Amino acid sequence: MKNRWGLLLAALLLLALAASGAPSMDGEEQGEDCLLYFLASESKARGNDQIKSHMERLDVAEDAPLKELARAVVRRLLDGSEEAGLRSPLPDGVELLGLEILDRRAYVDFSSGVNRLSGVDLALADYCLTLSLTGLDGISAVSVTAQGRALGQQPKQVFYERDVLLSTMDDVVQAVEVTLYFLNSSNALTGERRVIELYEGQTLAENLVAALLEGPQNRELSRVLPEDFQVNFVRMENGVCYVNIPASSLETLPEDEEQQRMMLWSLADSLYSIGSVEELRLLADGEELTAFGMIPVESVASRPQG
């Protein structure tokens, strides 16, 4: 019986020793997560940006100083990503010679190998560095040198995150806020704020007129343009908006002068809610109109000042 108790105690002792000596099982690696920017392989990046971001875990202490963190970022960019299909924007063999941070600007000095980059490849490398480093709190600009000298081919010496537009084909729909004018119950023009979806290739003026023709969303408002009113096309050229309507539409205009005025003002005021529209020209089958029914077009030809 004594032997059994002895064996049990020995087993418990071994278990306790094993538990104390075993590595941590929580699976968490030490380090800092940073969003870094690499070059995507051409085959995977078709239709998208060549620069692609990826969250990488850097081998630095959580409370590491900014400079050390920035160095780790650059070294990871030099080494390449952990993610398959992403590669370093810098040529092989390039080394980080120095990195200083002064007045929120990171000065990154590479070995001479970086001079092998030119043209768009140089720009890609500059902005992969810039986007990665400016992601760190305390860095807002980046300068890159090779052995302390400015890179001869670089068009600029200081790079900012705001210089780059990263977008993809998914970005084809843009939402733009405009004001459309409809009639209220007092028969006065009232603006309705509307977000218009603008697909690639469509002009804002064109979509605005289409929305105006569709009528208001607010049930308390009513449309000004008659339902059978048609527009051939709306075109913008150097701040001038050309609205071409079929000549036959003029024949169906309401006879009431007040109604004609409301129609013209509704169209003009809505179009002038687009910041880039400075002038308005009305055409009937391509011929410029001087009067919309009984209302002179000249009254709405220019953006109202004030």
Add this chain to the structure above:
Amino acid sequence: MDTILRGRISLQLKISASYIALLVTVLVLMNTYPLLVSEDLVFRSKHTALQSSAAAINASVTGLDALTEENTAAAMAAAELEGISRAIITDPYGKVLYDTREAGNATGYYVFYTELVEALRGNNAVYCVYKEGAFHSSAAQPVLYRNQIIGGVYVYEYDTQQASLLGTLSGNLFSISVGIAALMLVVSLVFSRQLTQRLGALQTAIRGVREGAYNQRARLSGHDEFTQIAGEFNDLVDRLQETESARRQFVSDASHELKTPLASIRLLTDSILQTENMDNATAREFVSDIGQEAERLSRITEDLLQLTRLDSGAAEPPTLVEVEPVLERVTRMLRPVAQEKEVAVYVSCGPGAVIAATEGEVYQILYNLAENAVKYNRREGYIRIRAETGEETTVVTVEDNGIGIPDEDLRNVFKRFYRVDKARSRAAGGTGLGLSIVSDTVSRRGGAIRAESIPAGGTRFLVTMPCRLLEEDV
């Protein structure tokens, strides 16, 4: 019934499932292949169109030694931008100098679209993809001045029109597919139901027959395989019914035939036992009668056994049996009976007459026919037995000038226990099975037998037997 139902449902399910699987395959192909081909055609067309547009814009800025926002805008003022949604011109670093986009204009920013980057490295690039209801196409070309890359042209097209057409095509194909699927589903269900119903009718008939309802028939209309199977089944049941009737008749006849001598024996033994002081002569007469009845019982039993053996189908392999020696043995065995009835027996056998059977079978055929002819002959009559061998067959004729058989009985004389004149037959010691044994034996060896009346009086039996051995018998 439950098993039949399950079987029908299972078959119906299988048939329906097969149709549906086939249909789904066809519909999937129908809904994918034309769309893929159309999509590919659009891609090719987009590639060409976008490359042309990029080349046209490229031509607008060709000749400039360096690209700036001002000179590209001036050059693009007269450029045709029909058919594209966006055009971008950049410097060699990817900085946008000109952008047609109205909202979110990228002029002054760096953009790194993969196709543009490819162009700024000196290569033409084009890409087209269909997603979210639109064709997204892009193409890029380098802008060169004296073989130096001074910028890039990037054009982009967002096309919902062709995508809409493709969507309409896809929708139409889907609608047609749904219509076809619904129609085919109904047709396959109706068809499989019809099929299984017919099968069910056949199964019901089979089950009925299995349970003893021999009058059950499968009634299927049409001319397909199921109808043919039903026809075969009905023929089979006809034969089964005939056989069953014959069996019942046979059992009835056999019981009756066995009962008659047994009843006589019982009567005679009762008479002996109940008659006191019966004289010896009478007793001997009674015992003699009992012996005759016992002998009759024995003959009937032997004949029945013989028929049972024939029915069992097991037969020894045939040999070529010479008819003449067998005929001699038959006449020798019949001589006492023939002499007793004063019937003359004439025999003639052609040269080399042989029959493909066993010797016992040939003897049985000849003896039974000859004995029958002697038994039912008139006093001072004759019987004539002839055997002739031809190319393929040997014909044995046994004829007599006896009392003959009425025409209406001729077709039945080979039936078991059939007697033309029952009283006379029993008196003559017949069992009613002799001719049946002959007929079965002849049939089993591939021969034929028929009986006919001789106009001048008497009966003729013609037996045709094969005189050659078949290959499988050798």
